[in-house]
Amino acid sequence: xxxxxxxxxxxxxxxxxxxxxxxxxxxxxxxxxxxxxxxxxxxxxxxxxxxxxxxxxxxxxxxxxxxxxxxxxxxxxxxxxxxxxxxxxxxxxxxxxxxxxxxxxxxxxxxxxxxxxxxxxxxxxxxxxxxxxxxxxxxxxxxxxxxxxxxxxxxxxxxxxxxxxxxxxxxxxxxxxxxxxxxxxxxxxxxxxxxxxxxxxxxxxxxxxxxxxxxxxxxxxxxxxxxxxxxxxxxxxxxxxxxxxxxxxxxxxxxxxxxxxxxxxxxxxxxxxxxxxxxxxxxxxxxxxxxxxxxxxxxxxxxxxxxxxxxxxxxxxxxxxx
Numbered sequence: 001x002x003x004x005x006x007x008x009x010x011x012x013x014x015x016x017x018x019x020x021x022x023x024x025x026x027x028x029x030x031x032x033x034x035x036x037x038x039x040x041x042x043x044x045x046x047x048x049x050x051x052x053x054x055x056x057x058x059x060x061x062x063x064x065x066x067x068x069x070x071x072x073x074x075x076x077x078x079x080x081x082x083x084x085x086x087x088x089x090x091x092x093x094x095x096x097x098x099x100x101x102x103x104x105x106x107x108x109x110x111x112x113x114x115x116x117x118x119x120x121x122x123x124x125x126x127x128x129x130x131x132x133x134x135x136x137x138x139x140x141x142x143x144x145x146x147x148x149x150x151x152x153x154x155x156x157x158x159x160x161x162x163x164x165x166x167x168x169x170x171x172x173x174x175x176x177x178x179x180x181x182x183x184x185x186x187x188x189x190x191x192x193x194x195x196x197x198x199x200x201x202x203x204x205x206x207x208x209x210x211x212x213x214x215x216x217x218x219x220x221x222x223x224x225x226x227x228x229x230x231x232x233x234x235x236x237x238x239x240x241x242x243x244x245x246x247x248x249x250x251x252x253x254x255x256x257x258x259x260x261x262x263x264x265x266x267x268x269x270x271x272x273x274x275x276x277x278x279x280x281x282x283x284x285x286x287x288x289x290x291x292x293x294x295x296x297x298x299x300x301x302x303x304x305x306x307x308x309x310x311x312x313x314x315x316x317x318x319x320x321x322x
Contacts, residue, residue, distance in 0.1 A: 024259045026077075027053055028274055029069035030295050031302075032267040035079060036068030039092075051297055052272025055228075056096050065092035065234055069262045073119050075171060075246035079264040080119070083132065085234040085241045093232030094245075096260070097137050102146050106252035108138060109203045109222030113251035114155075114177035116231070118243065120168045125239035128165030129158050132245050134176065135186075137228030138202075138220050147227060149218045151187035159184055159196040173247075185210050185217050193217040226250070229260075268317030270297060275321040280314050 029035040030050065040046035040061040050056040058067045066084040073080050081094050098104060118132045133156045139147040155176045157166060166172070176183075182196035193210035201208050207221025231245045248260045265272055270280040287298040287306045296302075300310040 023257055024261050026261050026263045026274055027056060027069065028263055028265040028269070028272045029079065030272070030297065031265070032269070032300070033071050033078075033264050035070030035072075035082070035264040037066060037070070038068050039064060039066045045091075048295065050272070055099055056094070058093065059095050059230075060091050060093045060232060062091050062235075063087065063089040065090035067092035067094055067233075069094075069264060071264050073121075073171075073244040075117055075119075075244075076261050077263045079262055080117075080244040080246035081231065081262045082244050083231075083233040083241065085237060087240070088234070088236055088238045091232065091234035093230055095137075095228060095230040095232075097228030097230075098147075104139070104147070104225035104227040105250065105256050105258065106226055106254045107222060108220060108224040108226055110253040111136075111177050111199075111203070111226055111250065112253050113175065113249065115173060115175040115247075115249045116245060117171050117173050117247045118231075118245050119171050120166055121242035122168040124168070124241045124243065126237040126241045127239070129162070130237055130241065131157060131166045131172070132231050132233060132243050134174075134248070135230040135232070136183075136226050136250075137230065138224050139227050140218070140220070140224050147225070149187070149220075150227075151185060151190065151218055151220075152230065153183040153199075153202060153220065154186055155181055155183050159194070171246075185220070187218045190217060191215060226252075266317060266321040268300065268314040269321060270300065270314065272297070276314060276317045276319060281311075281318070284311050284314055 038048045038058045041064050046061045048058040064086055068082050069079050070082040071079050072082050116134050120131050133154050135152040135154045138153050140149040142148050160182050180198045180200050182198055184196040185193045195210045197208050202220050203222045207219050209219035210217035233241050246262050250258045268276040270283045290306045292299050298306045300313045
C-alpha cells in the first residue's frame with residue numbers, strides 16, 4: 001500500500017521538526033528554595049562544583065560576588081541563575097566545561113545557533129550598556145586529541161554596535177551565532193584581546209589570531225572545538241550589578257543540540273535530579289548520623305548533621321518534582 005503525497009509530506013515535516021527540537025537539560029540548584037547563594041570575600045577565586053551534575057560549577061567568585069540558581073527571577077520554570085557584584089572588584093560566574101581534557105561538543109565551524117536569556121535589574125548602578133556576557137570555551141586539539149590553547153570567545157552588545165542603555169526589569173533573548181555577532185577573545189592566563197570579530201571569521205578555515213602591541217592571542221579557526229559555556233558578572237564594572245540568566249541553547253551541525261534550563265530543586269531532593277523518590281530516601285539512610293559542613297547535600301536542613309529532620313523532609317515531600 002502506497003502512502004499518499006500528503007502523508008509523505010506530513011511525515012517529512014514531522015521528522016524535520018523533530019530533528020531541530022532542543023533537548024532540555026534542567027540544571028538544578030544545590031539547595032531547595034529559595035536556592036543557592038554562593039559568595040567569597042577573598043581576593044583569590046573560589047570554585048564550587050556541582051556534585052549532582054558533573055562539569056557544572058560556580059566559579060571565579062571573589063570579593064563578595066554572589067552567584068546561585070535561585071527563585072528571584074523566574075523564567076522557564078521556577079528559577080534562573082542569579083548574579084550580584086557589589087563593586088568593581090567583585091566577580092562571579094557559572095560555567096560548564098569538560099574537565100577531562102579531551103571532550104568537546106563539536107567543531108567551532110559547526111556551531112550554527114547560540115542563544116541565551118538575560119535580565120538586568122534596574123537597581124544596578126553599573127553603566128547602562130552593561131549586561132551579562134555570554135562566553136563559549138574554545139580550544140585547539142593536539143596530535144593526541146587533547147585540548148590545548150583553552151580560552152573564551154565572548155559576546156557583548158557593546159562590541160556589536162549597540163549604543164545606549166540595555167533594557168532593565170525584563171527578560172531579553174539574544175541569538176548570537178546564526179546572526180554572526182562579534183566575539184572578543186580571552187585566552188586562559190593570556191589577558192584580554194578586545195579586537196572583536198564576527199563569529200564567521202573565527203569559524204573560517206584560516207581563523208583569526210588577535211594581536212595587541214607585543215601580545216599575541218590564540219589562533220582559533222573552524223577546526224577549533226567548543227568545550228564549554230560560561231556566563232558571569234564583573235570584574236571592572238564600576239558599580240553594582242544585579243541580574244540573571246537562563247535558557248542557554250547551542251546547536252551544532254553535527255547533531256549536538258543543547259538547552260540548559262536552570263531550576264531550583266524541590267525540597268527533599270538529595271541527589272539533584274529534580275524528583276523526590278526512593279533514591280533520595282536511600283541516600284539519607286546511607287548517610288544517617290554523618291556530620292558535615294559547607295554544602296553537604298545530605299544535610300537538607302543545613303544543621304551540620306544528617307538525622308531525623310532530614311529524613312522527615314524527604315518523606316514529607318516524597319513524589320515532588322518531575
